[in-house]
Amino acid sequence: MNELIQQYWQQYLWGAPGRLTGLVITLWLTVASVGLGFFLAVPLAVAKASTNRWVSIPVSLYTYVIRGTPLYVQLLLLYSGVYSLDAVRATPFLNTFFRDAFNCTILAFTLNTAAYTTEIFAGAIKATPHGEIEAARAYGMSNFVLYRCIILPAALRRALPAYSNEVILMLHATTLAATATVPDLLKVARNASSEYYLPFVAYGSAALLYLCVSFTLIWLFQKAERRWLAFLG
């Protein structure tokens, strides 16, 4: 057991310079997909909350398909499915993009979390009190200013508790990257487990690290809620 930890602790946390593994990769996957997903989700949520059906129905279809299928299947489809298409291999840009496991994983995670986040934000936008919009219109605000100054700041705050849940679920979902050969925390644990035949120690250490990150995220979001939702308390 000591031997396993001595041999692997560095790989569990950050690996070696130039070849990052473990916790660093897990955190990077989480931050990248959640960050990209956020910027994708805000315009999509505005579109989904729109009264124009031609705008809202395509977005609903996207969230319906993504939320109705497992992330594992989406990842497999992007990682091995898309690359099997001749058209993709024939296009140089797509060929280099989809050949890299890291790109495929980030793409799959971003598309996935964007769908869930869109639903959360769209719900919050729809819950905007009618009077606020009426008042903004009475002040002569344009649609863009209305969204930027009134609807979005309030809606994103209201969405914070549900959004924190989604971020933690995304942290947990990054474990799937290990199945696409990305050297994240779970992949290191799998390697350690198969080298030393000590599954409990190998996976248990990874579980403890994930637990620490989850708790840190919960603590951070609690602080954020206390700051940005102070007006509710």
Added chain:
Amino acid sequence: MLLEGYGQQLWGGTLETIQLALLSLVFAFVIGLIGAAAKLSRSLWLSFPATIYTTLIRGVPDLVLMLLLYYSFQDWLNRLTDALNQQQIDIDPFFAGVCVLGFIYGAYFTETFRGGVLAVPKGQLEAAAAYGLTNWQVFRRVLFPQMMRFALPGISNNWQVILKATALVSIIGLHEVVRAAQDAITGTSSKGAYHAFFFLSLAGLIYLLLTTLSNLVFMVLERHYSIGIRKPEL
């Protein structure tokens, strides 16, 4: 030939997925009821372990727990059979999948049911006890039907998550629908490359059908458990 002769296998995989998800649901449901009762109990000996259980399980990714529990139990079992000079016993992936999924999502169900129980007005339980109903009757006739109404959105959510989590059990070797699709891809790889895209899309479509179907079932259940509740008119 349709599906390159892999139709049978995909159908079998789909059935395996449904069975796995339903059995895990039942298991998680029971654990959730027990866990909620323990967590709401006044005795620290019950509420403390239940709190530890839900906190730990919900803080660790399900895939990590799945691999941790499956391989650790197999390892311990091997050591035990070695020590007793017995033949090695291999844990059946289906049985392991049901146990592990039930154990993990039991923690989520515990929280769902706890919220549901807390949402039932306390006076109702007091009134029921005052009428001389036994504890079981209070649970069966007063608490459970009302708790279900509050817990139903959470249950529906958990069910969708369990259904999608069954895809992970292919990683520990169960032949469910994702594994069937992967087998089909390996089997047809010589006939052209696009098969990977085709079979994986098909697996996704099967999941989409299952989640759509379960949405319909939950709509019916919601109507059943909201009987007698007046909807707010906006």
